Amino acid sequence: MTTTDPAESVVTEPLEDEASILDSSDPLRSHRDAFVGAETSLVYFDGNSLGRPLRASVERLAAFARDEWGGRLIRGWDESWMQLPFEIGDAVGRTAIGAAPGQTVIGDSTTVLLYKLVRAAFDAAVAADPARVEIVVDRDNFPTDRYLVEGIAAERGGRVRWVDVDLAGGVSASALSEAVGPETAVVLLSHVAYRSGYLTDAATLTRIAHDAGALIVWDLCHSAGSVPVEADAWDFDVAVGCTYKYLNGGPGSPAFAYVASRLQDRLAQPIQGWMGTADVFAMGPSYRPADGMRRFLSGTPPIVGMLAMQDTLALLEEVGIDAVRAKSIALTEFAVRVADQLLAPLGVTVASPRDPAERGGHVTLSHPSMRRVTARLWTQDVIPDYRDPGGLRIGLSPLSTSFAETLAGLRAVEAAVRAES
Ligand SMILES: *Cc1c(COP(=O)(O)O)cnc(C)c1O
Numbered sequence: 001m002t003t004t005d006p007a008e009s010v011v012t013e014p015l016e017d018e019a020s021i022l023d024s025s026d027p028l029r030s031h032r033d034a035f036v037g038a039e040t041s042l043v044y045f046d047g048n049s050l051g052r053p054l055r056a057s058v059e060r061l062a063a064f065a066r067d068e069w070g071g072r073l074i075r076g077w078d079e080s081w082m083q084l085p086f087e088i089g090d091a092v093g094r095t096a097i098g099a100a101p102g103q104t105v106i107g108d109s110t111t112v113l114l115y116k117l118v119r120a121a122f123d124a125a126v127a128a129d130p131a132r133v134e135i136v137v138d139r140d141n142f143p144t145d146r147y148l149v150e151g152i153a154a155e156r157g158g159r160v161r162w163v164d165v166d167l168a169g170g171v172s173a174s175a176l177s178e179a180v181g182p183e184t185a186v187v188l189l190s191h192v193a194y195r196s197g198y199l200t201d202a203a204t205l206t207r208i209a210h211d212a213g214a215l216i217v218w219d220l221c222h223s224a225g226s227v228p229v230e231a232d233a234w235d236f237d238v239a240v241g242c243t244y245k246y247l248n249g250g251p252g253s254p255a256f257a258y259v260a261s262r263l264q265d266r267l268a269q270p271i272q273g274w275m276g277t278a279d280v281f282a283m284g285p286s287y288r289p290a291d292g293m294r295r296f297l298s299g300t301p302p303i304v305g306m307l308a309m310q311d312t313l314a315l316l317e318e319v320g321i322d323a324v325r326a327k328s329i330a331l332t333e334f335a336v337r338v339a340d341q342l343l344a345p346l347g348v349t350v351a352s353p354r355d356p357a358e359r360g361g362h363v364t365l366s367h368p369s370m371r372r373v374t375a376r377l378w379t380q381d382v383i384p385d386y387r388d389p390g391g392l393r394i395g396l397s398p399l400s401t402s403f404a405e406t407l408a409g410l411r412a413v414e415a416a417v418r419a420e421s
Contacts, residue, residue, distance in 0.1 A: 043409035045384035047397025051248030057308035098230035125185035170198030180212035192222035192360030249309035273298035
């Protein structure tokens with residue numbers, strides 16, 4: 001596959017040429033330089049687990065500590081911090097999840113927000129119809145989603161109804177149709193499957209849940225900032241998503257919650273803290289939930305954790321989620337093509353959907369040696385992650401990943417699979 005150009009006496013590889021053409025025609029290419037570490041040769045394939053920081057965030061964090069925390073001290077709450085969860089929530093709504101203002105807030109971790117909102121949705125569904133005692137969730141949903149649903153069912157006298165799925169795929173319309181019915185209270189699904197990258201048809205699945213009379217909670221952890229979401233247009237009830245993945249909020253940055261306006265005053269969340277009350281500083285004798293999204297907060301908002309995500313949200317606002325998705329598709333298409341060419345001969349298979357319309361922002365490559373391959377790659381500054389059984393996840397965060405980086409990483413995977421097989 002090697003061709004020599006006699007005029008320049010250089011060896012060119014067709015795949016390297018292709019990567020370089022794709023990079024030079026990529027309208028988002030200049031944004032990669034805005035990330036810390038872009039100048040190094042490190043290959044980062046895990047922006048879907050922990051996004052790289054933007055350089056602007058380094059400055060923002062330092063300035064915050066110095067000027068706002070250090071300078072304004074407790075006055076900062078009145079001056080700006082109390083409103084920040086709502087302002088940033090609205091920015092998430094506007095730029096990433098298709099939500100009109102007043103329906104999205106930055107709160108606790110994804111796990112805690114999902115717990116609060118799945119439980120609130122379950123209680124609301126049971127209050128409306130006591131026959132609805134089931135929470136529908138798939139067996140390959142992210143562990144925290146499965147575990148918290150088991151806890152809520154046990155706590156509230158409900159039942160979990162498990163949907164079986166193909167590990168290289170996800171929840172289809174027909175699988176969900178079979179699982180829901182007159183006993184369904186709530187459905188909890190991931191929009192993009194964390195293992196396979198399967199992208200569900202969220203509008204259709206929402207309609208299926210609604211037609212069965214159930215509420216649906218969407219986990220947007222692997223979609224926010226990578227895949228367009230239209231929470232309002234697709235008639236979502238509730239959604240929760242991570243901000244430290246494609247939104248580059250930093251390790252443990254707090255999650256966002258979306259609750260459709262029409263449902264907000266019907267949902268009562270279980271962690272009744274002072275920050276969720278109507279008049280926070282009235283310090284009243286008992287809990288009275290605020291109107292609107294404030295009622296889903298519990299304690300003091302984690303302000304430091306919500307600083308960095310603002311830089312990615314500003315960038316998303318500038319470039320638009322559709323451009324991000326177009327690059328994401330181009331990156332995953334390229335990765336699949338390279339894997340077919342370099343890795344399939346070694347027995348590596350693609351454990352993600354091949355149709356880009358059914359695939360989110362990562363590609364999972366499967367081979368029995370992948371656990372050892374991952375460990376070897378990390379020592380070489382090539383950083384994918386590993387998920388059982390035998391899955392190497394290639395996360396291609398569109399704003400911070402180039403085609404050349406993708407190819408260099410996959411060539412390293414090829415060498416590592418050879419070495420470990
Ligand atoms: C990453 C991820 C989570 C993580 O939840 P945390 O509370 O932030 O640890 C939850 N659900 C899905 C689908 C994820 O991908």
